[in-house]
Amino acid sequence: MANTELMEGKPPVAVAPGGGLLDWRYVRYRFAHSPLALLGLAIILFVLAVMALAPWIAPYDPARLDLLHRLAPPGPLHWFGTDQVGRDILSRIIWGSRVSVTVGFGIVAISMLCGTALGAFSGLAGGGIDTAIMRVMDVLLSFPSFVMAMALAAALGPNLTNAMLAIAVVRIPFYVRLARGQALSLRERPYVKAAETFGASRIHIVIRHIIPNAMAPIIVQSTLDIGVAILTASALSFIGLGAQEPTAEWGAMVASGRDFLLDQWWYPTFPGLAILVTAVGFNLLGDGLRDIFDPRLRGK
């Protein structure tokens, strides 16, 4: 999808020297000296808090109609105004975080799990199987992924679950490639060779040695990906292929607010701002993590 080429082109490399355990003191030190990464973390914690506390902090029921106060501008009663049936936009954004952000996590979880498993398998299997899997991935990566996600979502039927699945499917190849690269480099490590010598099964090696050691770059990639996933899911909802009314989903809210743009600017503006702020949070944190985990940038 958009915005991700940079990350895909240059996957974050390795963990601590030797690919072993993380040096947490170093991570903490770098974090404390990276104001933007801290800002990202703060934004994410804020969003997660809003998600958790939605029932207590939302001033109104997000589905409550109030036909007397339709399209009310922002004011003391409704901080972000109301929509065309008088629902409080702030409350819908607060509840919508549970939809939009959860979908983002869901997309990344699905694509990361499937992609990592397949990539690790491909890298370890080697030979013809590896070549075949990677050629298929090359082909999949050459598809315009957003268009494929749109077509899949349309074919499966426009709802949020299908949109989530469609986006997750088109993102799998990125993780396959990343995990395979990790597996290729890890399988030459002495401890993996040792395990092989002792007759450990392939599954055992993947689960015990490859996956734990390959995780750092994959976690960095997935942090950056959550932002992308939230943006993409909201984009599908915006064009009508994701969440449908009356679900309080940020992209769908911008879409309904579009008709009121010129006279009631607040209606599409605030839900879009929520998407922006959340995506900024994940991107800042992901960038910070990448700087920390990428040894090539150390000491710069």
Place this chain on the structure above:
Amino acid sequence: MSFANTIRRRLILLVFVVFGVSVVTFVISHLIPGDPARMMAGERATNETVAHIRAELGLDKPVPVQYIEYVRGLLHGNFGISIRTQRPVIDDILLFFPATIELAVAALLLAIILGIPLGVLSAVAKDRAVDQVSRTISVTGISTPAFWLGLLLIYVFYGRLGILPGSGRIASDIPPPPAVTGFYTIDALIAGDGRAFVSALTHLVLPALTLGFIHLGIVTRQIRSAMLEVLQEDYIRTAKASGISRARIVFHYALRNALIPSVTMIGLAFGDLLYGAVLTETVFAWPGMGNYVVQSITALDFPAIMGFTVVASTAYVLLNMLVDLVYMALDPQIREVG
């Protein structure tokens, strides 16, 4: 690796990509619950009419036969008939493609013109206030929903200030210039039609800003990280030690070398513009491929969706090939090593 080798590898990939895309889109189009023949005939059509249309579209044949016929058509440049517009899909694509390319080129130019100085500044002043500001701008760029930014720009520049148009490619009372390149701005200049040029240009501003801002982030990040890498090199230290001015080091030595890896990223970003274009075109009613495909998807017009996907994927692979070739031309090391 030689030029010929790169071209050969990419062309082989292209064959697989087109094959893959055709299979995937074909399968998808047969998974959908709707009946294209009935959609084409309209709700009130009799069963006989629907059956007639089904036979006409070849939908009554076995699925593998349909697939073979579809691929045979593709090879002859025949993408089928759009269910929605009732025109050959290839004609629709040829009609809408130039508008998308014009928008994408304008957006990419904006992103490059602003992104390169911002990235250089950011790298030279790493971790200082300028760098933080520039990084914030670029992160905001990649985090902004294109459809939302488009709406905000329409609100401000069309709704409030009234200085720029908010939709379309050219004013409705001005006939489009005779097509030469398919770009309204350039065609208007060729035709010497000042009014059409101004109208086309003002219509282009907001969509290009929307799409360009998203890519500004990508360009800035790429230039920054490439510059940081180059500034660590020994030859830069040598240049500094020789007392060469800072400006000359940055622009003459560092930037030139930082641009080489950036060509790849920026080239790939151009492929990504397709994604942004789909949303931007929807918001601005820009009559391009993005708008076309969204409308086709809403109407479950699968011949159109399949045609678009095949063309877009082909363009993407060819673009990658071009980027590889430019990269090789710029960096002799790669040519000789590979």
